[in-house]
Amino acid sequence: MGGYRSAVPLSRATSEALAARGVAVEPDFDLSTRAWWRVGGPADGFATVSSLDELVAVQEVAAAHDLPVFVLGNGSNLLVSDAGVRGLVLVLGGALAECEVLDDDARELRVGAGFKLTVLVSRSHRHGWTGLEVFAGIPGTLGGAIRMNAGAGLGETVEALVDAEVVLRGGEVRTFTVDELRMSYRTCHLPEGSIVARARLKTRGGDPDAFRERVKTFLERRKATQPLKFPSCGSTFRNPPGDYAGRLIEAAGLKGYTLGQAQVAEKHANFVLNLGGATASDLRRVIEHMQRTVHEQFGVELEREVHYAGDWSGWQP
Numbered sequence: 001m002g003g004y005r006s007a008v009p010l011s012r013a014t015s016e017a018l019a020a021r022g023v024a025v026e027p028d029f030d031l032s033t034r035a036w037w038r039v040g041g042p043a044d045g046f047a048t049v050s051s052l053d054e055l056v057a058v059q060e061v062a063a064a065h066d067l068p069v070f071v072l073g074n075g076s077n078l079l080v081s082d083a084g085v086r087g088l089v090l091v092l093g094g095a096l097a098e099c100e101v102l103d104d105d106a107r108e109l110r111v112g113a114g115f116k117l118t119v120l121v122s123r124s125h126r127h128g129w130t131g132l133e134v135f136a137g138i139p140g141t142l143g144g145a146i147r148m149n150a151g152a153g154l155g156e157t158v159e160a161l162v163d164a165e166v167v168l169r170g171g172e173v174r175t176f177t178v179d180e181l182r183m184s185y186r187t188c189h190l191p192e193g194s195i196v197a198r199a200r201l202k203t204r205g206g207d208p209d210a211f212r213e214r215v216k217t218f219l220e221r222r223k224a225t226q227p228l229k230f231p232s233c234g235s236t237f238r239n240p241p242g243d244y245a246g247r248l249i250e251a252a253g254l255k256g257y258t259l260g261q262a263q264v265a266e267k268h269a270n271f272v273l274n275l276g277g278a279t280a281s282d283l284r285r286v287i288e289h290m291q292r293t294v295h296e297q298f299g300v301e302l303e304r305e306v307h308y309a310g311d312w313s314g315w316q317p
């Protein structure tokens with residue numbers, strides 16, 4: 001974990017206030033165990049909430065104690081700093097990671113934001129639900145997918161979402177319709193500091209066998225074209241309008257570019273790999289080198305899809 005000390009330690013009073021509301025905090029939690037890139041330093045505090053009440057309690061205590069809270073989904077779109085995360089890192093479990101059918105013909109589901117999309121897709125397969133293929137191949141949670149408006153070749157999160165129940169900083173619970181969230185390419189307008197607790201999703205009618213076949217073909221194609229042997233966060237950059245980030249990175253001659261143990265994948269230039277033992281700093285340096293080089297050669301600013309998380313204040317480019 002690199003021996004970093006917390007710049008703003010989680011105070012005992014804050015931990016006790018959380019414990020009094022049923023939320024146990026684990027100090028100095030190694031986040032590299034939770035991040036797909038397998039890098040990142042410690043969280044000052046780490047907690048799992050299992051119900052809406054606990055999530056509300058965290059947001060109330062956080063506002064009262066000026067505690068920064070970072071919600072972690074499956075860590076599949078995050079570069080966590082080697083210095084770790086100051087404040088509390090929160091994961092949604094228990095009732096906030098469950099999937100419930102709301103009507104007789106399973107047209108509507110209520111799904112916890114901590115629920116994994118891979119499980120959602122396999123459950124769709126099993127029950128013959130269609131419409132949720134928008135999540136196929138995305139290794140995140142529903143909360144992360146809403147935050148990112150994640151999508152692959154079979155559609156985007158926005159197409160399956162009815163509304164999302166969100167806990168604002170301070171503890172107010174509000175439901176936002178999909179239109180209110182103004183979701184577009186890999187973005188969603190959630191209020192600052194808010195956390196999605198659960199959401200209603202809609203399934204569609206149609207032929208379940210055709211759905212299963214579509215998903216199978218799609219996943220096979222992805223497996224063949226993506227470098228899945230080493231940890232990555234999938235596509236590092238958004239595609240610029242009318243072009244592909246991967247095409248530009250490859251044309252800039254960056255495939256195979258390596259710094260430390262971080263590498264631009266040979267198989268798919270928009271993927272950055274941890275070959276084993278890379279640091280978050282190595283990965284960030286590679287990412288910024290890609291941005292600089294593509295800008296110098298083609299005048300295009302590549303926008304990151306991957307989020308930087310944690311304390312980057314002492315980072316040296």
Ligand SMILES: Cc1cc2nc3c(=O)[nH]c(=O)nc-3n(C[C@H](O)[C@H](O)[C@H](O)COP(=O)(O)OP(=O)(O)OC[C@H]3O[C@@H](n4cnc5c(N)ncnc54)[C@H](O)[C@@H]3O)c2cc1C
Pocket residue numbers: 036070071072073074075076077078092113114137138139140141142143144145146147148149150151152153194195196197232233234235307
């Ligand atoms: C091999 C691979 C392939 C991928 N392919 C795709 C793809 O095809 N399409 C695609 O869109 N993405 C893809 N991704 C990226 C990633 O899986 C998605 O962005 C996913 O939606 C992230 O979900 P997560 O739960 O892992 O979120 P995290 O990475 O944990 O978090 C991402 C952001 O969402 C926020 N967040 C998480 N949960 C909540 C919540 N409950 N409330 C509010 N904010 C929240 C976090 O704070 C963070 O800012 C891929 C990643 C990998 C590793």
